Amino acid sequence: MDPEQLDEFVMGYLKKKGFNGAAKQLQEALHNNNNNNGTGSSSSFNSTDYHNDPELTKLIRSFSQSENDPTRYRNGYSNLRSWAYNSLDLYKHELLRVMYPVFIHCYMDLVGKGHTQEARAFFNSFRKDHEMIHLRDLQKLEGVLVPSHLEEMEFARSLRQSKVNIKICQYSYDLLLQYLHRTESTLMLGIINEHINFQVYSGQPNSSSDDIDAVTIVGSFQETADHVNQKEIQWGLLEDSLEDRLEKTGSLLTDSEKGQGESKDGDVDDSNKKRSTEIGKQGSSLKKLKKDKAGNATAKVARQETSTVSPAPRVKSELALPVMSTDVEESILEDLRNRVQLSSVAMPSVSFYTFVNTHNGLNCASISHDGSLVAGGFSDSSIKVWDMAKIGQAGSGALQGESDTNDQVAGPNSRRNYTLLLGHSGPVYSATFSPPGDFVLSSSADTTIRLWSTQLNANLVCYKGHNYPVWDVQFSPFGHYFASCSHDRTARIWSMDRVQPLRIMAGHLSDVDCVQWHPNCNYIATGSSDKTVRLWDVQTGECVRIFIGHRSMVLSLAMSPDGRYMASGDEDGTIMMWDLSTARCITPLMGHNSCVWSLSYSGEGSLLASGSADCTVKLWDVTSSTKLTKAEEKNGNSNRLRSLRTFPTKSTPVHALRFSRRNLLFAAGAISKPTS
């Protein structure tokens, strides 16, 4: 290629890429150059040095040769792929990590250049490699067929605009560069340069197990996440909580009373009796919420620096919390005193509420804090609330659950056993009980949230604010406040007495699918279809943590009672345990093979229960993790938590789970096929 042609090509290239300024300068330079040539001096401009550099010339030539040949992508990728697969085992997994970004960008390049057919063929021939980890993303990308889709689709756009961070050891990095240079695969080199940000570290490659965050993440997003996760959070429990008070009073108790308490703890085998008391003691006392304590509250907005040394540091509430009536407080204290200590050797009893004859219409189920009330939200926009304590009494006192449905339906005293709440105009996606069980909140596809009273059996308030279906709503641990999340990609904080939201949390890149309160009420966590979980400061509305690692949409969240850990369950059946302060995944809990609809921590935080669409309830031992984390953090390896038990149901997907304050586990679900 003679210099003239080369200049022309460089010009064309710069113009095509939109570097108009550079093109102009080059043109001027060339012009000057020519002039200078005439005068015999060409020393002043080094911008055209590429004439003299054979490497660069070669590179440019290769660009010019096959700029638009779609088969180059295929060949380049398949060569790189076979090279990576044949590389040394030690470095293989690191090199294979590079393949996925290269793959999707090759595909998008092909689509972007309008080679739809080749793009499809390329995609189909190599998608198998990545299906295991990136199935959901591939499904999204598969539909992208014309350049305009690339612009339109948010996911594709974000992929195009940002770089992928890949941690790679020095040797692997050298290997890769060597290969790319040796084979002159400039195309691949270009893609890798453009879209991958290597974080090279010295030493031996990491084991392949901890590559969760090494592959899934879009680079710039990772950076913001890292940035966000630097923020300080106060994960401790509230000062002067009921548990504290219990401990205090417990220490003042006489020995005999203590002994009594212990004997109650030991009295686990008499679970029938326990259950009857549990259910019999329904939330009968209506709690008067002293709304807006803010007036006399000491406005503890300023954060108190609490030491993180103590096992569960105390923090002050940033919200003005409602005052609990004394009898409610008494009943809670009573429950706490009677709590069964659970551990990996002392398993809880599980009471299962099965919805029958739902005709596939049950969208959600919720259980009150004492387990006596069960609410179901249906796709016909109705909400039905059952009082299990009453049903138990009606059914000849037999609480064992053998009570026959037909009997109840035909029962003489009442036609219906449940309270029907009508008001929504779309499928009800979520329902939640206030802690004492006197209110129910429901969210629906009609974009509203409604507050119902279980005493009056009537709708009290309709909260309008979301613009799209509201997927989830949750009462705060102390009532009065609640959080909702929606298809409109926001989560909102509300109080019962205002029809407008108090805070709007925006930041998720896709639907916000689930929401959960931190035990100290200062934070909420949200799980989203963008496969992340975020933690938000309720007071400021800021995002304070981003948890990255799920591979599909997050469906359920639970916070440990000590406020330090969070569990999240996703569509694939993976449950992840997070440390809130570091935003790192302690360990993924594998075991379910379908959506994890519900998660719940036991009262003292030693067990985690998970309910899934695979019709099982699983119990996980999470104590081992909490004790070992510090050592683990030092060692840098994660210890797998144990799955303790699996309780299969008779083809009933588990929609809801709740540990009562006495540590009895309640589960609910609709049987998926008609019995008999």
Place this chain on the structure above:
Amino acid sequence: MSIVPKETIEVTAQSIGITNLSPEAALMLAPDVEYRVREIMQEAIKSMRHSKRTTLTASDVDGALNLRSLEPTYGFASGGPFRFRKAVGHQDLFYTDDREVDFKDVIEAPLPKAPLDTEVVCHWLAIEGVQPAIPENAPLEVIRAPADNKIYEQKDGPLIDVRLPVKHVLSRELQLYFQKIAELTMSKSSPALFKEALVSLASDSGLHPLVPYFTNFIADEVSRGLNDFQLLFNLMHVVRSLLQNPHIHIEPYLHQLMPSVVTCLVSRKLGNRFADNHWDLRDFTAKLVSLICKRFGNTYHTLQSRLSKTLVNALLDPKKALTQHYGAIQGLTALGHNVVRLLILSNLEPYLSLLEPELDCEKQKNQMKSYEAWRVYGALLRAAGLCIHDRLKVFPNLPSPSPSLLHKGKGKIISAEPRKRKLSADSSQNQLPHKRLMTTTDGLRPQDHTGPAPMHVDKPMGKKGNESESRHQNEKERGKGRVITMKAILGQIWKDDLDSGRLLVKLHQLYDDRILPFIPSTEMSVFL
């Protein structure tokens, strides 16, 4: 290119009244249509997830359309599955069958039954971590162990005593091993390899997880392959190897194994072809039975009694074939002399009288039958001989007079049939004192063990005679010197044990006629 073919676009365009859509436009539209459909489905899947379902419904799609302010689809809310029909004359054109419904029919139709109202029932999913066995729990049909279906089928009846089946995980290696052994057992083509496999089965540790599979396999194959002699023999070899393996705890599976073994012992017909030497199989199986009884008789008290009952029933049923009788006799013999004395000898007289006509060549025209009868007769004789020998051995002074004889005899027989049971060789030798019995048993034994070629069947008597004669040439030489001492011992025995003596006499009476031609003159004279 796009998964939506341009024909679909054209058809859709026609259906909404656009008739002049150019093919290029259709081609351009196709990828976009696919993209939009995928978008809608993505939203629909979200809607499905939030309805806590795992199947997508038309209402989910409607919900997704609603999110985009699009008109929902109509006509899909009935809930029934869609029936797509193939358009006649087109390869891949389908349409939904949309029947016309007469209003009158709809109005006049009786109201359907009101659907049952939603209810909540509760039960204990677990009590302190243990799932109680109540009908609401333990969906046995959902989790089932891969094998051993039989066990759980029986359990299906009463739901109260439900145990959760333990999931049995087999390593890939074990699966391969099992497959290989099963193949070898079935194939019969490479006896050498099969022998190796048997050795491995008998000695390898770590095979225990496979035992239920092997028992199932054996039971299945025996019931299926009764016509396949070689297969049965192989299976019995497998059983023996399993029994021999010291690392296998086979006891819990015995009840499954025994029927197959007993089948191979007393089945009416084993093997299909004339050439199949089912006698061998029966003898082998009899030894297996005795092995099992010896090993598990202590722990499994009813084993022997049940077994002997089955066998005696087979023996005493005159309707059963002679082959079955033979098997039963062999089985009983293997169980020891007490069993023989109690169950065979007590029935010997009537049985022999029944057998008599069959034995007679003139009377019994069917040579096969007569051959079979002779086999049975031989087996009976052997049983009686073993029994009487074992009884006589009880006397302390018996072994002492003839140590040299014992050694000599043993050596001889062992060299001839190295793999045969020592005990039987021993015993037959020791029976020499009772010349009459001895000779007959000996006369039969070669045939028992060498396994006559099937063609010999046509002259059973002659063959037997020849063989026993040649045998008794040796016997004679050996026996001559010992005759005197034997006689003394005999006398002693008769004196000491009238019972045994009487038995002996009885046996003599029963066998007398048949035996005489085979007894060498010298020994006979001593006896007489």
